[in-house]
Amino acid sequence: MSDPSLTPELIEERLALLRAAFAERTDREVRIVGVTKRHPVPVIAMALDAGLVDLAENYAQELRAKAAELGSAAAGTGPVRWHFIGQLQSNKVRLIADDVSCWQSVDRGGVAEQIARRHPSATVMVQLDLAGIPGRGGCPPGEAAALVDRCRSLDLDVVGLMGVGAPGTADEARPGFRTLVSLADELGLPERSIGMSGDALAAVEEGSTMVRLGSALFGPRPAG
Numbered sequence: 565m566s567d568p569s570l571t572p573e574l575i576e577e578r579l580a581l582l583r584a585a586f587a588e589r590t591d592r593e594v595r596i597v598g599v600t601k602r603h604p605v606p607v608i609a610m611a612l613d614a615g616l617v618d619l620a621e622n623y624a625q626e627l628r629a630k631a632a633e634l635g636s637a638a639a640g641t642g643p644v645r646w647h648f649i650g651q652l653q654s655n656k657v658r659l660i661a662d663d664v665s666c667w668q669s670v671d672r673g674g675v676a677e678q679i680a681r682r683h684p685s686a687t688v689m690v691q692l693d694l695a696g697i698p699g700r701g702g703c704p705p706g707e708a709a710a711l712v713d714r715c716r717s718l719d720l721d722v723v724g725l726m727g728v729g730a731p732g733t734a735d736e737a738r739p740g741f742r743t744l745v746s747l748a749d750e751l752g753l754p755e756r757s758i759g760m761s762g763d764a765l766a767a768v769e770e771g772s773t774m775v776r777l778g779s780a781l782f783g784p785r786p787a788g
């Protein structure tokens with residue numbers, strides 16, 4: 565179960581504290597994407613009430629179900645800008661092609677091709693594997709330039725790079741963040757989607773333009 569004491573006001577307070585902490589560390593604008601995976605639709609409604617517009621999910625079926633529920637039930641809420649951040653199977657792209665605003669987890673050519681077919685000119689990010697852990701998603705940094713080229717040749721709008729910090733302390737995630745930021749610079753990509761609840765401040769110090777926050781905003785995730 566999600567934290568029963570969660571309210572839109574509590575989310576707003578947490579957002580204000582986080583924004584202040586980011587502003588102490590950078591002049592850049594850092595966009596906050598709320599990660600709502602495993603939280604039910606009422607938590608999403610609170611996030612929208614608190615002023616969040618960018619929300620992210622990891623599983624295609626879960627995103628589709630929530631988007632459908634919000635579309636029918638939440639006439640009073642503003643539109644959600646959905647980011648897809650999970651490991652993407654090519655055969656799931658079609659299911660959520662009408663829902664997703666930004667595909668953050670493009671890590672191979674086959675997925676890019678499916679997105680280009682189902683969602684022409686889509687906004688995408690290339691996900692890098694920053695920890696060197698195969699099977700967890702992300703392409704090796706050395707292959708990023710070729711994948712970015714492939715996406716561009718498919719007429720996808722590549723806006724940045726995304727990565728999950730290496731496991732361990734926030735400081736242990738910094739070298740990976742630096743790799744991602746310097747690659748984004750080299751490739752001319754403005755967005756760097758790095759930083760989660762445990763390492764957002766380090767990521768902002770290293771050059772993040774977008775943090776993906778779940779537990780820092782909504783508390784622990786329900787099991788499942």
Ligand SMILES: *Cc1c(COP(=O)(O)O)cnc(C)c1O
Nearest residue numbers: 599649760761762776777778779
């Ligand atoms: C779950 C998840 C997040 C958010 O994690 P928190 O630690 O709860 O902030 C961010 N990015 C990705 C890719 C995730 O899977």
